[in-house]
Amino acid sequence: MPTIRVAFYSSKHYDVDSFNDGVASIQSDVKIEFTYLEPRLSTKTVALAKDHEAVCIFVNDNADAEVLQGLKEVGVKFIALRCAGFNNVDLKKAEELGIVVARVPAYSPDAAIFAVGMILAVIRKYHKAYNRVREGNFLLDGLLGFNIKQSTVGLIGTGKIGLLTGKILSCGFGANVVAYDPYPNKEMAEKFGIKYVGLDELLAQSDIISLHCPLTPENKYLINENRIGQMKQGVVLVNTSRGALIDTKALIKGLKEGKIKAVGMDVYEKESEVFFEDGSEKVMQDDVLARLISFNNVFISGHQAFLTTEVCTMRYTLTNC
Structure with a gap:
């Protein structure tokens, strides 16, 4: 039986457990062997992929032109992303080198539930109430929220996660849901009670705005000072x-001026330097993130929307980029 060796970068214990179980349950004419590597893929770690036909990478691994050239030189022919986004891969260079790149476009659509939960957390101030009660403070002052029902929620991006978010908010909570997407899915949107509008109109009329789009060179800092x-x-x-869909410095300015009432973030434009690691015993070196965390109306989590037992144990269907 032929064997395919896969260098598995940025591995965590939940990756190892789920992928080992998954491979054991697959009936195949090919044997797959994973080499689990804790470091991220970069120019410094590309040599670890030597003698492997493929690499498996996550959101903060770097597969730019230089790294891809290094992968080609050590014999890698295939890159599998265990995520939906592919902004960390230079697809043009990969095609030039003959390296096939695949992703999981249907990955974790139920992350929509996390997005809705985050909306609820910041508009009903769960995080503030949690911290207060732990200190014995049961006052309700400063915890006034508002209902999603009849509020206008704007979705930027209507892929699987965006549409499911809209369905939950419209059908489940009675929100007025509008959406913007350069590639609209009008049939599904209409079914879920979602109305497409222009981006300017969405920004002007939405009480809540939720982002559900991939990062591309064209939409970096989609949310900037002007928007x-x-x-x-x-x-x-x-x-x-x-x-990086949001210019964080512009976001901080909006918070300071009171333009933005509350923020929920499961991602951060420079998260590769801090996320998925324990920095609790260190002084945070990112002044922008430290400032953002200091706001009591900002709720930040560490890129965990995908992380459920169901997602970690499912069998993914890879699709070429």
Whole structure:
């Protein structure tokens, strides 16, 4: 039986457990062997892929042109992303080198539930109440929220996660859901009670804005100072997609000026330097993130929207980029 060796970068214990179980349950004419590597893929670690036909990478691994050239030189022919996004891969260079790249476009659509939960957390201030009660403070002052029902929620991006988020908010909570997407799925959107509008209109009328789009060179800093200026006074902004969709410095300015009422973030534009690691015993070196965390109306989690038992144990269907 032929064997395919896969260098598995950025591995965590839940990756090892789930992928070992998954491979054991697959009936195949090919044997797959994983080499689990804790380091991220980079120019410094590319040599670890020597003698492997493929690599498996996650959101903060780097597969730029230089890294891809290094992978080609050590014999790698295939890159499998265990995520939906592919902004960390230079696809043009990969094609030039003849390296096949695949991703999981249907990966964790139920991350929509996490996005809705994050919306609820920031508009009903669960995080503030949790911290207060732990200190014996049961006052309700400063915990006034608002209902999703009849609020206007704007979705930027209507892939599987975006549409499911809209369905939950529209059908489950009675929100007025509008959406913007350069590639609209009008049939499904209509079924879920979601109305497509232009981006400017969405920014102007939404009480809550939730991001559900991949990061591309064209939409980096999609939410910038100008776009924040177009939003309603007191808007709530939630991002569970990719950090660099938002210009963090512009976001901080919007928070300081009161333009933005609350923020929920499961991602951060420079998360590769801090996320998925324990930095509790260190001084945070990222001044921008430290400032963001200091706001009591900002709720940040460490890129965990995907992380469920069901996702970690499912069999993914890879699709070429």
